[in-house]
Amino acid sequence: MAGGAAMVETRTIDVVPDGERHGRPLNQFTLWFGANMQITAIVDGALAVVFGADALWAIIGLTIGNILGGIVMALHSAQGPRMGLPQMISSRAQFGVLGAAIPLVLVIVMYLGFAATGTVLSGQAINAILGVDAPWVGIVIFGLLTAAIAILGYKFIHHLGRIATVVGILGLGYLSVRVLGQLGPSTGSGLITNAHFDVVTFLLAISLGAGWQLTFGPYVADYSRYLPRDTPASKTFWATWAGSVVGSSWAMTLGALIASLPGAADGGFLANQVGFIGKLAGGGLIALVIYLVIVIGKLTVNSLNAYGGFMCALTTVSAFTKTTYVRKGIRAVAICAFLAVSVIIALAASADFLTYFKNFVLLLLMVFTPWSAINLVDYYLISRERFDIPAFYDAHGRYGSWNWIALGTYAAGVVLQIPFLAQTLYTGPITDLLGGADISWLVGLVATAAIYYPLARRTAHPPQQMIYPNDDRETISV
Template sequence: MATGTTVTSGPARESALETRGIEPVPVAERGGRPGQLFWVWFAANISILGLPLGATLVAMGMTVWQAVVAAAVGSVGSFAIVGAISIAGRRGGAPGLTLSRATFGVRGNIGPTVVSLLSRLGWETVNTTTAAFTLLALATILLGTGPEAKQHPVLTIVAIAVFELLTVLVAGLGHAVLVAVQRWATWGFGALNIVVGGFLVATVDWTAVGAAMPAPVGVVIAGIGVIAAGTGIGWANASADMSRYQSPAVRAGALVTSAAAGAGVPLVLLISLGSLLAAGDPALADAGDPVAAIRAMLPTWMAVPYLIAAFGGLLLSNHLSVYSAGLTTLTLGIRIRRVYAVVVDVVVTFVGAIYFILVADGFYGPFIAFISALAVPITAWVGVFAVDLVRRHRFDPAALMDTGRTSAYWYRGGVAWRAFGAWALAIVAGYLFTTLGPSAAPWFVGPLAHTWPGENGLAWVITFVVAAGGYALLGGARPVPGVPLR
């Protein structure tokens, strides 16, 4: 048996410290509402990293108005997928990758779980590194220190440690505290973002914005794909982790709406602002450090609230990512308490951030390429899992926690080969259209990367279609003895 910390059934109200691991939440303790998830997804997406996405759309040749359309369709649409996947959490009361054992088999699920964990750790390292640079920039203003991190290694390590400590305090305490913090912190950091955003809008070169020529429709479609891949798709495997405390009476449509609207509102605003800034200053799209590039556009008195807002947005995003990574770690069968799994994940990203800031010569380019590589197998998992949910409305709690031959989800050798085969085939198909690494010297170029879908970043769409279509053609979810689908 692979389990976290078992908790007996009790009242529906959660305590401040969540001691439950990955075992399904008893129905009596599921009293969550979709409004809670609205704030969770809103908070996770007020990160300043949304601005470079808008700059990327302008760099592709779009006007600001086309970028706004791409941002709205890409972010809202991809988070609608996140909301759809979260339906599994409401049905089964367990984290997404734990529920995935029913789809892939208790052994077949190891592959998607490892990929998901690596992706979460990757994004956490991006968040941590960016937040450390943010604090260092703040120290430059307030303390007069130099701007180079390698010249101040102790201060850099302190900056990383502060971010990680604030992360583990919330993610370690668990679901109830995370939901509360995400809601109330959103108001504070959201207000700062509005103030800073209003100032940045006043600096926009509106003549350049109005003079831009529209890009072809194909470019806009590609931009939608870029936004979807960079926003909602990356969160899909964490969605059920938050919805497992939702009341069984909550409607599926409410879950979809809470995710699409909760993430869509801040993302559309931030991506649109990024496109406005880039239309007036194209250099923003090529900036290696987006925080520093935007900081340079601000006077000192406005840079302080900007950096605080940037730090807060990264922290709120990291809360959710680390919480999910802890549950994913337990799903691999590691027998420790959930809070310790959170600490382990934070230690990994702490070491990673130190290396990439103080040792390595570059960070964002190589690491984003690594995360982009993982986006293909994650998208393949989303496609298979989404089709599985069409027929699977019930999960066996005992079978989810049993990783031995006695599990109802053992299938053949611990693998549900139809699901695993569709997942593997979709990964191969996706990489055929994928280019990884810097454009000048890519690390990997798929045989079909120079076709229109490949050049326009639509490999993830092909991956999803092959995964979902392949699994559907093979019959999707099928009942096993003693475990009905409905």
């Protein structure tokens, strides 16, 4: 994307050179605000009420979770301008060039899951707009739209984020007014005065908010890596944090309130989330407009999923093939293949969406919090923003093939969370002692960091300063 002029992005997992850097930290705000002002975040907020929390405590818990998880997420984003690389390629500094493939495979599964769940809801909205009943029609159309944006790449994803920000403010603003109007003064005040605090559902709400933010960690730097190298890390951090936390907290608050409306818990919202919101909007033409808002918001974040999924797949393969650049045609085919799989998953998962989505989000917490802890401890405390970037592509270089300390710590971080899990298929013994409260994500972050830091401090040998490639385009292509 030389000079930012190319219609289709050409960079993949290679370093973005200074001549192609562009944009401002504000772009991170609009991208992440727009990506969070969408239907899946509304559903995530509603889950806290559906599974037992009173609306007031659900909203407070969701907001706390978003704030805490957003800090971790934004710390990953701040790495982008300094490194000029997609997020997961930097994991090779911690896990080794080949070892990084282990968390990468899990990240790809995450992208597929989020792409599929988003496609389910967007497919419902497209079907409502077109007036068709066959679920596959909307799902396939949305998959094709996502493929087009993801293939165009970075610049167009940011453009879509700005559109989604404006559309999201208008659409969710209107829905917020409608919800407050339906609640009315007496019902609304009752949600406050009659709120019952329950620690289990409160911690679930915090986990849902934190999990939402933490799962952006593996790809957030993908969308800040084109910023000029001298962009202050603090500006990137705050722009990303504010956009993501404000956008998601608003959407989740709306979801919690919608789930508290009369009729929502009796099958209306549970049976058809998109259709219920359309009726809430007032039906008719205004409902069609809201459906379009849903599609635009989901198209933004689904493009992130497809784009990030492709980056992770390429990072995984390139560790074994020593490839760092892929031609446009192969890039497009890989993105389409990824989305084809997500569409198939969406068709299979649409029948029991809410339960599937809750368990999916909480499971992701278990496998990604240890990765976040290792990456952030290494970047900010061990390597201190000093990396040998050419060695990321050389299994015989500074970082080697496998870093067993990082891999062992990662495994320990996952295992240590098991007693604290609260899943449909398994509830940990400590969770039972806590009355069913799931704090596994917090254990995963703290325990992993505590194990990794002293071990890495003794064994890591970062360079004295950041080492960049002499020629960013001198790579092997396929």
